[in-house]
Amino acid sequence: MNKKEIIFKTTLELVNEFGLIGTTISKISKRANISPGIIYHYFNSKDEIIHQLYKNVEEDFAREINKDNPLNLSILDCYKQIWISAYNFCIQNYKKMVFIEIYQNSPYFKDCISTARREFLEMLSKKNEESIMKGELKDLPIESIYAMTGRVAIELARLHIKGLNPLKSNSIEDMAESICRSILI
Amino acid sequence: MNKKEIIFKTTLELVNEFGLIGTTISKISKRANISPGIIYHYFNSKDEIIHQLYKNVEEDFAREINKDNPLNLSILDCYKQIWISAYNFCIQNYKKMVFIEIYQNSPYFKDCISTARREFLEMLSKKNEESIMKGELKDLPIESIYAMTGRVAIELARLHIKGLNPLKSNSIEDMAESICRSILI
Amino acid sequence: MNKKEIIFKTTLELVNEFGLIGTTISKISKRANISPGIIYHYFNSKDEIIHQLYKNVEEDFAREINKDNPLNLSILDCYKQIWISAYNFCIQNYKKMVFIEIYQNSPYFKDCISTARREFLEMLSKKNEESIMKGELKDLPIESIYAMTGRVAIELARLHIKGLNPLKSNSIEDMAESICRSILI
Amino acid sequence: MNKKEIIFKTTLELVNEFGLIGTTISKISKRANISPGIIYHYFNSKDEIIHQLYKNVEEDFAREINKDNPLNLSILDCYKQIWISAYNFCIQNYKKMVFIEIYQNSPYFKDCISTARREFLEMLSKKNEESIMKGELKDLPIESIYAMTGRVAIELARLHIKGLNPLKSNSIEDMAESICRSILI
DNA sequence: AATGAATGAGGGTTCATTCAT
DNA sequence: AATGAATGAACCCTCATTCAT
Numbered sequence: 001m002n003k004k005e006i007i008f009k010t011t012l013e014l015v016n017e018f019g020l021i022g023t024t025i026s027k028i029s030k031r032a033n034i035s036p037g038i039i040y041h042y043f044n045s046k047d048e049i050i051h052q053l054y055k056n057v058e059e060d061f062a063r064e065i066n067k068d069n070p071l072n073l074s075i076l077d078c079y080k081q082i083w084i085s086a087y088n089f090c091i092q093n094y095k096k097m098v099f100i101e102i103y104q105n106s107p108y109f110k111d112c113i114s115t116a117r118r119e120f121l122e123m124l125s126k127k128n129e130e131s132i133m134k135g136e137l138k139d140l141p142i143e144s145i146y147a148m149t150g151r152v153a154i155e156l157a158r159l160h161i162k163g164l165n166p167l168k169s170n171s172i173e174d175m176a177e178s179i180c181r182s183i184l185i
Numbered sequence: 186m187n188k189k190e191i192i193f194k195t196t197l198e199l200v201n202e203f204g205l206i207g208t209t210i211s212k213i214s215k216r217a218n219i220s221p222g223i224i225y226h227y228f229n230s231k232d233e234i235i236h237q238l239y240k241n242v243e244e245d246f247a248r249e250i251n252k253d254n255p256l257n258l259s260i261l262d263c264y265k266q267i268w269i270s271a272y273n274f275c276i277q278n279y280k281k282m283v284f285i286e287i288y289q290n291s292p293y294f295k296d297c298i299s300t301a302r303r304e305f306l307e308m309l310s311k312k313n314e315e316s317i318m319k320g321e322l323k324d325l326p327i328e329s330i331y332a333m334t335g336r337v338a339i340e341l342a343r344l345h346i347k348g349l350n351p352l353k354s355n356s357i358e359d360m361a362e363s364i365c366r367s368i369l370i
Numbered sequence: 371m372n373k374k375e376i377i378f379k380t381t382l383e384l385v386n387e388f389g390l391i392g393t394t395i396s397k398i399s400k401r402a403n404i405s406p407g408i409i410y411h412y413f414n415s416k417d418e419i420i421h422q423l424y425k426n427v428e429e430d431f432a433r434e435i436n437k438d439n440p441l442n443l444s445i446l447d448c449y450k451q452i453w454i455s456a457y458n459f460c461i462q463n464y465k466k467m468v469f470i471e472i473y474q475n476s477p478y479f480k481d482c483i484s485t486a487r488r489e490f491l492e493m494l495s496k497k498n499e500e501s502i503m504k505g506e507l508k509d510l511p512i513e514s515i516y517a518m519t520g521r522v523a524i525e526l527a528r529l530h531i532k533g534l535n536p537l538k539s540n541s542i543e544d545m546a547e548s549i550c551r552s553i554l555i
Numbered sequence: 556m557n558k559k560e561i562i563f564k565t566t567l568e569l570v571n572e573f574g575l576i577g578t579t580i581s582k583i584s585k586r587a588n589i590s591p592g593i594i595y596h597y598f599n600s601k602d603e604i605i606h607q608l609y610k611n612v613e614e615d616f617a618r619e620i621n622k623d624n625p626l627n628l629s630i631l632d633c634y635k636q637i638w639i640s641a642y643n644f645c646i647q648n649y650k651k652m653v654f655i656e657i658y659q660n661s662p663y664f665k666d667c668i669s670t671a672r673r674e675f676l677e678m679l680s681k682k683n684e685e686s687i688m689k690g691e692l693k694d695l696p697i698e699s700i701y702a703m704t705g706r707v708a709i710e711l712a713r714l715h716i717k718g719l720n721p722l723k724s725n726s727i728e729d730m731a732e733s734i735c736r737s738i739l740i
Numbered sequence: 741a742a743t744g745a746a747t748g749a750g751g752g753t754t755c756a757t758t759c760a761t
Numbered sequence: 762a763a764t765g766a767a768t769g770a771a772c773c774c775t776c777a778t779t780c781a782t
Binding site: 210211231 | 763775777778779780
Binding site for chain 2: 021022023102105106117139140143144147148151152156164165167168169178179181183
């Protein structure tokens, strides 16, 4: 692992523990066992570390969601698959998920999404419009659909990480189906 | 309005504008037209202001949710009514809602809930268990149910505040119903 | 002496000893026996201290030069009087003079001169033009005239402060006359 | 050009652009296309580069002043020739002149003059004493004479570099004569 | 109750200098 | 000779908190 990766890894951990402001250059350097100065050899500023880390994490997430081409499925199966991918990603990468949450709720966040993610969202929007026309999908903005599906996956994953058993005896597939049906007509 | 209330009101505004860290004692004192020193007569620390404000806001929220005794209704109607109350509360008190969001995504948040809210949740839990027994409700922890219903109301309200039209042509009642059905069997 | 004046006085001393960059907030606070933080109660930045101090010092200098209305005299007597005033000011306020020199040779200096000084220079320019027309004064820009007269006063005063006897047996009046004659035809 | 010379040349340029403090080892290494580390093979410290560069530049200046043996001339012609040489040197080597100005107005400057310059000054002093004895020259220390003549040449050259026309219609010879006459009886 | 000057630890950042390679 | 990653002290500045008044 090179030094940039070490800095990213350490920052990810610290933001989970202390938040964005609580993650200081001094803390990063101490935990990573490097000098504060050297951080500025690899990054121009603390902000740059945070922004680049977010970009990396967002790309990881987008890659996971995309990996089985959900857009080729029927609208319900598409959302179910995305839901399951999101849930699993969050459980397996909970520090990344927490980081995304914190970042997006901070002044750092300027709605700058990665190209990969934007393209995916555009294609999903198109699919949505078609489904709305066909009378399969409720007429809702994509942000609302996300709030009703993907966002719920994240919340449930968060409960999982807190040590709860958020699904109990229900299977992931059943949960995904129940939740995704709420956006259908 | 007494001085404590002035400090709470000012803090609520400033956190909406500048975030928790950006809300300094100096800013509070300037906007509230009081001296920085006197704040420490009413509170032991900045953290105490934040925590107490959160508690107050959470209680306001709980009070609103409770006001029409939703627990007396059928399980679906109960959740629908809670959902609608939550959605409306957030839209009508968006500064409080933003504060809650910021607080819960910060290292300040330590899952400490208010007594009023705890009592309500306990009663709701009991109702849930009965419904699960009756085969009406999915067997899920209350936190998951909240994630699938109330949390979604807040997310949609947030979109409303951002200027989107999150429900489009759908009525609040329909949305509440669709979403709350996802927790039923 | 109030705290702002103490900060100015300390800064003036330190700039004489260590230059503008070498004069740190930490050094100021130590020598003035105050905390670093309080400096920012009176000034917004280190730069503001430096700029305001320069403005004050420049005004002191301009006041001294103006005090006997040299502009009412003949051109030679006018410059002689200015010369003598400048020389005496520098000898009596050598720290201020050194500060002016350092400031004007630094990136801090943005040719922003005080209103009082600008007005004086405009009136002096007018007097110069008249004298040039009358064939009394060499046709030179005012900056050159300053370089040939006032600037020399400062240089000689600097030698005085270094412990030399820069005029030896020559009187100030004779020196002023010899030097100021160099700009006459 | 060997590496030491490259470092000197680069430093001269950078000091003109950024000042002494703004000229960092990092900037020197980047502009000179060498590593920061190797600079410490040729010099012990940044300060040493600055001091040696100053010494070199001062010697260049002294060499130029000396080149036509002004000491063999009459006292007035001697000073006129020195004056003209200084003025021309500054105009033709303005980066060196700016460096000298910056250096002498910085805490780096410790009045350490080069051997070449010292020898020249000693010979000039001797010539001065003879002229004072003969009643041709004012009884002044050599530093004062420099302030009244050579220093003025530099100031006027500086104005030339700033874009002014410091002599206007006056010839260099006339200016040199007017100024140098101020030190004669 | 109230003021606001004062403190000082800690923030992000820079940079002369060192050293393993 | 040469590299450039690495160090760490010092920079300017912020701000929660204290305290004399």
